[in-house]
Amino acid sequence: EVVVVGSANADLVVRVERRPGPGETVLGSDFDTHPGGKGANQAVAAALLGGRVALLGRVGDDGYGELLRDALALVGVDTRALLTTPAPTGVAFIAVGPDGENSIIVAPGANARLTPADVDPAFLAGARVVSLQTEIPVETVLAAARAATDAGVRTVLNLSPVPAASTALLGLCDVLVVNEHEAGLLLPGAARTPAALLALGPRAVVVTLGADGACVADETGETFVPAPPVEAVDTTGAGDAFTAALCLRLARGDGVVDAARFAVRVGAAAVRSPGAQASYPSAEDALPG
Ligand code: ADP
Numbered sequence: 001e002v003v004v005v006g007s008a009n010a011d012l013v014v015r016v017e018r019r020p021g022p023g024e025t026v027l028g029s030d031f032d033t034h035p036g037g038k039g040a041n042q043a044v045a046a047a048l049l050g051g052r053v054a055l056l057g058r059v060g061d062d063g064y065g066e067l068l069r070d071a072l073a074l075v076g077v078d079t080r081a082l083l084t085t086p087a088p089t090g091v092a093f094i095a096v097g098p099d100g101e102n103s104i105i106v107a108p109g110a111n112a113r114l115t116p117a118d119v120d121p122a123f124l125a126g127a128r129v130v131s132l133q134t135e136i137p138v139e140t141v142l143a144a145a146r147a148a149t150d151a152g153v154r155t156v157l158n159l160s161p162v163p164a165a166s167t168a169l170l171g172l173c174d175v176l177v178v179n180e181h182e183a184g185l186l187l188p189g190a191a192r193t194p195a196a197l198l199a200l201g202p203r204a205v206v207v208t209l210g211a212d213g214a215c216v217a218d219e220t221g222e223t224f225v226p227a228p229p230v231e232a233v234d235t236t237g238a239g240d241a242f243t244a245a246l247c248l249r250l251a252r253g254d255g256v257v258d259a260a261r262f263a264v265r266v267g268a269a270a271v272r273s274p275g276a277q278a279s280y281p282s283a284e285d286a287l288p289g
Pocket residue numbers: 179180208209210211212213214227228229230232235237238239240242263264265266267268269271
């Protein structure tokens with residue numbers, strides 16, 4: 001149903017009293033290793049919701065690559081298109097301060113070696129929805145968007161992080177998903193409304209609003225979709241859970257607004273416990289009662 005083309009990273013997390021300045025050493029907590037990366041997070045989230053999901057990406061020939069493969073296999077993600085490359089697996093070094101604020105260094109490693117030639121059009125053609133993010137080279141995202149469009153497959157683009165050149169990509173995506181910060185980068189100085197983002201090319205736009213939920217803009221206008229109130233413990237990966245849920249519902253025939261109503265519940269469920277993939281809900285958990 002859903003093919004995710006994107007990144008897989010090992011998240012290496014340490015909690016610190018304060019983050020070190022230049023030349024400084026600080027001692028932290030015991031360190032944790034979690035599977036992460038936007039592509040892998042989305043694939044796991046969609047699979048946990050009951051979707052048939054594949055991840056097209058690259059990991060290295062090392063222990064972190066195995067960790068990521070294991071996490072994907074555990075929830076039934078198809079990894080036939082997850083390639084192995086003789087380079088280090090992508091890693092995110094994450095220092096978490098006492099306020100819960102993160103400082104992150106990403107070493108893309110194998111993710112940076114996912115090329116347009118790795119994108120097999122026949123593999124994408126079997127999907128209902130292709131999900132894209134921008135933690136892999138932009139040329140590769142573009143190749144995937146073109147292949148999906150040529151095959152008549154819908155594309156959902158989570159433009160995160162916002163690349164320097166995104167004009168061509170925005171013209172190729174059906175649904176653009178961004179948070180408020182990313183929306184601001186795309187529309188510097190302008191009114192940051194979802195409807196204004198429609199002018200950049202996508203058929204529909206979803207702006208996520210954290211605890212407030214999301215706003216959807218399409219040809220019928222703007223619709224605000226509130227998130228259910230929850231006690232937020234850790235918002236890491238909430239946007240990935242949201243996008244995965246949106247893609248799955250679009251693949252099953254929902255309109256964008258109905259898909260977003262489901263996605264805000266999944267996003268909210270994902271902030272109730274620590275971690276990214278570890279906090280993702282099943283379909284039943286996301287829709288209690
Ligand atoms: P990102 O994690 O990409 O910055 P947001 O912070 O906008 O994106 O969150 C994405 C989605 O996760 C929201 O649309 C919402 O469904 C859910 N979410 C995030 N934070 C909260 C929160 N504090 N309470 C409830 N839902 C939340």
